[in-house]
Amino acid sequence: MPAYTVTTVAPMPNLENLKKQAKQYLRWHRERYYPVAAEIRAALPRFQHLDDNQVLEANFKLSDAQELIARQLGFEGWQALKTGAPAMTDQKKQTVPAPVLSSTSAQLFVTDIKASIEFFTTKLGFGVDFVYGDPAFYGQVTRDNAQSR
Known part of the structure; x- marks a missing residue:
């Protein structure tokens, strides 16, 4: 009996989608x-030098969004994606860097400070500066250049 090799290729996403x-x-x-x-900053070179606010204030057109999609899929641009041209920049989806906070202002009144601290540290990536009180009722967390008290 002859041996068969089965090769599977991930399907190209539907262009309408x-x-x-x-x-x-x-x-x-x-x-x-x-x-x-x-x-946007990770995929499109013209936005790489901007912070989050500047990216969101910048002119961003449908063609930019299409280029973003194409580059995330490893193509040079939307036209290359549409035609399936072998103009790949990278075979895998590009990773998106974590956003960097430069400032924040938050005043939170919570009934469960332990749950609040866990949320800020595990979900949002903050570190605990201090917790005050016995039982604790006040604290401060920081991340990057931002603080929340």
């Missing part, structure tokens, strides 16, 4: 959805 995804990125940018700023 990619167009919808590009429009979603455009909406997120217009709505100033901060997580999208890091993705």
Whole structure:
């Protein structure tokens, strides 16, 4: 009996879905959805020198969103993605760097300081500066150049 080799190739995402995804990125940018700023900065060279606010204030068109999608999939641009041209920049999806906070202002009144500290440290990446009181009722956390008391 002859041996057979089966090769599977990941299917190319549906172009209509990619167009919808590009429009979603455009909406997120217009709505100033901060997580999208890091993705834009990571994928599009003209935004790499800007901080989150500057990215969200910059002119961002549908063609930019399409280029973002294409580059995330490893293509040089939208046209290369559409034609499936072998103009790949990278075979795997680019990783998005974590956003860097430069400032924050938050005053939180919580009933469970332990749960609040756990949320800030595990979900948001803050570190604990101090916790005050017995039982604890006040504390401060910091991340990057930002502080919250």
